Amino acid sequence: MDSSPRKCWAQGCAAEEEAAHRCKGCKQAVYCGRSCQLAHWNEGGHKIECQTLGDPLHPSSVIASGAHDLPTLCQALDRALLEAARDPLQSDDFLALGNSIADDVDAQVEDAR
Numbered sequence: 001m002d003s004s005p006r007k008c009w010a011q012g013c014a015a016e017e018e019a020a021h022r023c024k025g026c027k028q029a030v031y032c033g034r035s036c037q038l039a040h041w042n043e044g045g046h047k048i049e050c051q052t053l054g055d056p057l058h059p060s061s062v063i064a065s066g067a068h069d070l071p072t073l074c075q076a077l078d079r080a081l082l083e084a085a086r087d088p089l090q091s092d093d094f095l096a097l098g099n100s101i102a103d104d105v106d107a108q109v110e111d112a113r
């Protein structure tokens, strides 16, 4: 039971009212207004977070969800390698995600034997 109003995601925002402004990208982040959304997007890192939240096959989403089925893990692994190749600035992060997914895949393959 959660009857509390959804609070604005922007750091430091003290607004008490329900945050009615929803991010169109991930449809999960909510803000009390556009200035909060912009601040969170630029300074709060939502620019990157948004892609993750809005995309169930994003490697970090897959890891966060604790998915253990092989097809999902393999897709997420492909995605991690693809993103690593596409974005040099984030490639280390994606390769690390890929490695941890690969470990999971190995464990699944072991179990299936």
Ligand SMILES: [Zn+2]
Pocket: 008, 009, 010, 013, 014, 015, 031, 032, 033, 036
């Ligand atoms: Zn706010």
Ligand SMILES: [Zn+2]
Pocket: 023, 024, 025, 026, 027, 028, 029, 046, 049, 050, 051, 053
């Ligand atoms: Zn978003």
